[in-house]
Amino acid sequence: MREYWRWGVFILLVSCVYMVKIESFKFPILHHQQTERISGSAGDVLDDDPVGRLKVFVYELPSKYNKKILQKDPRCLNHMFAAEIFMHRFLLSSAVRTLNPEEADWFYTPVYTTCDLTPNGLPLPFKSPRMMRSAIQLIASNWPYWNRTEGADHFFIVPHDFAACFHYLEEKAIERGILPLLRRATLVQTFGQRNHVCLKDNSIIVPPYAPPQKMKSHIIPPDTPRSIFVYFRGLFYDVGNDPEGGYYARGARASVWENFKDNPLFDISTEHPTTYYEDMQRAIFCLCPLGWAPWSPRLVEAVIFGCIPVIIADDIVLPFADAIPWEDIGVFVAEKDVPKLDTILTSIPIEVILRKQRLLANPSMKQAMLFPTPAQPGDAFHQILNGLARKLPHDRNIFLKPGEKVLNWTAGPLADLKPW
Known part of the structure; x- marks a missing residue:
């Protein structure tokens, strides 16, 4: 009392x-x-301005990987995984974007892998691995940049419960593991737990999306x-x-x-x-x-x-x-x-x-902590860019020798290998 x-x-x-x-x-x-x-140092990092410290090339993918998925179900704009959509929109008009891939520090592949929703509005990531594999196969076939590093200078937004393990149940996520083709890339993810198979050492942990206007x-x-x-x-x-x-x-x-x-x-x-x-x-x-x-x-x-x-x-x-x-x-x-x-x-x-x-x-x-529209100085978009900028310059060892391969394209559950 x-x-x-x-x-x-x-x-x-x-x-x-x-x-x-x-x-x-x-x-x-x-x-x-x-x-x-x-x-x-925390205050200094928070106030950092990433503009001028990095350049990002945004791959132009067919709309079936992003815009058409959103058109099918606009509810994706309001759930806690929506950072993948708003980050894409932000980068398209950002001062760090470059249209010349030869001068890019980072490469970004806009794939909306959390926009497959149930009638109740819950994201089901079961198709996400196939969708992500398909997008990576596309950029590897049409541009030379993925193959130079097998993704080591690429970043992906994966705001799932267990990120690139693509499952909402932990035991299933652990069993699946991170999608093999993403194991050299930098992941921007909401999931973060020390000593966990679904967290990469070089991941950038971000807040989930909460609607600013709401x-x-x-x-x-x-x-x-x-x-x-x-x-x-x-x-x-x-x-x-x-x-x-x-x-x-x-x-x-x-x-x-x-x-x-x-x-x-x-x-x-x-x-x-x-x-x-x-x-x-x-x-x-x-x-x-x-x-x-x-x-x-x-x-x-x-x-x-x-x-x-x-x-x-x-x-x-x-x-x-x-x-x-x-x-x-x-x-x-x-x-x-x-x-x-x-x-x-x-x-x-x-x-x-x-x-x-x-x-x-x-x-x-x-x-x-916010992903506002329009973007504001110091917001979550800029903190992501700050995280990417602090990883530069890339180690020269990320570049593979001619003909060298590191990733196993046939690894993972058989269902993930089906065409998307």
């Missing part, structure tokens, strides 16, 4: 807020706080207090895919529910209200537990709305980790420690909470 009283006083303390503007967005921060610049439309009045201590909306059990309830989220979400469903400090439910974004702006802590994969759009939403992310996903590799100081803005809780969540969160000193909120109010950090 003492901890409930303590946090009730703190919630009253932060009831006065004012607004900070980020381009066309407004986000609440505490009245007596200023935003705090990210210090050291979030903008849910901004609440500036004088609204953060009256919720801990907030979460989502599944605790995935009964359809995990009837026994022990495999989904490695049991972490089930543990949240079983331990805190009746705790007055925890506002948690399976319901997803229309006030979801507004509620996040009223909360101090937002739970970001793993699901089938370790990441979710909640990471983006929490940063955008100034709600301290409580990251429950062992060994997660977070987006733009060299630019976003996740240790400073978030709280990390081991999956085994979920039953102690209330003690962990109520034990954090108030001055530490206030500093995390100051950092979360930093406009450049919020911008780095």
Whole structure:
């Protein structure tokens, strides 16, 4: 009871807020706080401008690989894997694009491999390997650049649950492994987990797509207090895919529910209200537990709305980790420690909470988590380009000798080898 009283006083303390503007967005921060610049190398990386540091050649593929797929199902523009679509659009008009492949540092193949949706709008990546193989065969046959390096100077956007393993169930993704033809390329992916077969060492980990305009439309009045201590909306059990309830989220979400469903400090439910974004702006802590994969759009939403992310996903590799100081803005809780969540969160000193909120109010950090239209300086598009620029110059060893081959074109499940 003492901890409930303590946090009730703190919630009253932060009831006065004012607004900070980020381009066309407004986000609440505490009245007596200023935003705090990210210090050291992370802040420098966050503010980097990639223009002039690299050139990207965009392959012109037949529209069946991208635009026609989107025309068939425009819902792809709004799901959490939409970065592959918006990155393509961004690069077509970007200052880093070159029409001369001979001067390119990087080559980009625009393939919308997550746009095969079920009637419920869920992406099914079962056709993705065949589609990606087909696109690579096309560029290898029509341009000389893939064959010089077998993709070592190419990058691909693969924003699936388990990236280029192309499956939403982890055991199936591990069994399949990364598509063999992508094993020399740089992958731009949402999935990141240390020591996992679906994460390449040189991958660039990016945030999932969260619709900027939708979030903008849910901004609440500036004088609204953060009256919720801990907030979460989502599944605790995935009964359809995990009837026994022990495999989904490695049991972490089930543990949240079983331990805190009746705790007055925890506002948690399976319901997803229309006030979801507004509620996040009223909360101090937002739970970001793993699901089938370790990441979710909640990471983006929490940063955008100034709600301290409580990251429950062992060994997660977070987006733009060299630019976003996740240790400073978030709280990390081991999956085994979920039953102690209330003690962990109520034990954090108030001055530490206030500093995390100051950092979360930093406009450049919020911008780095978004894929806005039109693009803005320092946004997620630019952070991806910064990641590619930091990999330059390429090691000369990536170029193969005449006739040399490294990749096995016939490796992988037989179903993946069928024509697309």
